[in-house]
Amino acid sequence: MIVCHxxxxxxxxxRAAVDWMRASDPATIITPGKIYRALGKRADCGGCMPLFLDTMRGCDNLAVPPILRGLKANRTEVSHEGRRESHRVSQRSSAV
Known part of the structure; x- marks a missing residue:
């Protein structure tokens, strides 16, 4: 079936692009842009995107790699990128 006219x-x-990407790099995150690039094409009007995404989601190899699953849940919360609150630019007073 033609997905993108x-x-x-x-x-x-x-499906072939998803299988190829997963076989070449098991830890890759597969996106529509990567699929277009793997096929040597690029999106044009975007009208196909809902069907394109549904087709992607139907692929067996699309799942997030096991090594990347749950990273957010296992991460300890670090606020302000490790800086103290007094060093946050948005919190400084603008009086000079």
Whole structure:
């Protein structure tokens, strides 16, 4: 089935690109932009994006790699990028 008429991308092309990317780098995050690049094409009008995303989500190899799952949940909360609050520019008074 043709998913993108502008660039002639089929559902088979999307699945093959996802499988190829996952095989070449198991830890990669697969995005629509990466799929377009892997196919040597780029998005044109964007009308296909809902069907494109549905086709991507239907791929078995699209899942987030196990090594990247739960990183946010396991991360300890570090506020202000490790700086004290007195060093935050947005909190300083503007009196000079």
């Amino acid at each position: 502008c660039t002639q991308i089929s559902d088979h092309d999307i």
